[in-house]
Amino acid sequence: MKISLVSSVVVSAVLLVGCGADAPDAASSGAKPPSEVEAAVTTTIATVPPNGESITIQVLDNSYRPSEYEIKAGTEVVFENRGRNDHNILPESIKDDAGLTALLASDMSPTSWGIESSAFTPGDSFTHLFNVPGVYKFYCSIHGAPGAGMYGTLTVS
Ligand SMILES: [Cu+2]
Known part of the structure; x- marks a missing residue:
């Protein structure tokens, strides 16, 4: 579940960068979404599966x-x-x-x-x-x- 969430966030960021690529000058503004993606990923709590103990x-x-x-x-x-x-x-x-x-x-x-x-x-x-x-x-x-x-x-x- 968490992995798929992260994947979908990354995919949307790639799409944003892709849109910005239409206008060459938009490449610098495309730098913002990755930092938002990073914030979203770091707030995800990493969990460990049950170890049977x-x-x-x-x-x-x-x-x-x-x-x-x-x-x-x-x-x-x-x-x-x-x-x-x-x-x-x-x-x-x-x-x-x-x-x-x-x-x-x-x-x-x-x-x-x-x-x-x-x-x-x-x-x-x-x-x-x-x-x-x-x-x-x-x-x-x-x-x-x-x-x-x-x-x-x-x-x-
Ligand atoms: Cu008590």
Whole structure:
């Protein structure tokens, strides 16, 4: 899907340059479309296909176990609420459940992730495929804060 998108952008740029070629002086103005194409390509998020690996992080009262994990891109992570309380899993940049709801509604990219407390009650599990390398810091807004309390880090390489 992403490759075909990039291809179509490149094709349209070639067509633009082709049109400009009718007038010899238009060749310099034809230099603009390629920079727009470059911007479009760099905003595309490179994803890795699932690698068949899966790990489990237990969500307890009140910690993630383990709280730090290093995985390869394409690994599926299963969070299991084994506690007696509701918990949530929020990216560090998100303040609360409502903020996560807004994020997930507006950003469909694979790096947009998390689970609200209402959907993560005792016995619930939440699975996310981490297919973009990066450092994912997360926390529970009920029992922690970014960098403190119920807090964890996933390093995806
Ligand atoms: Cu919690």
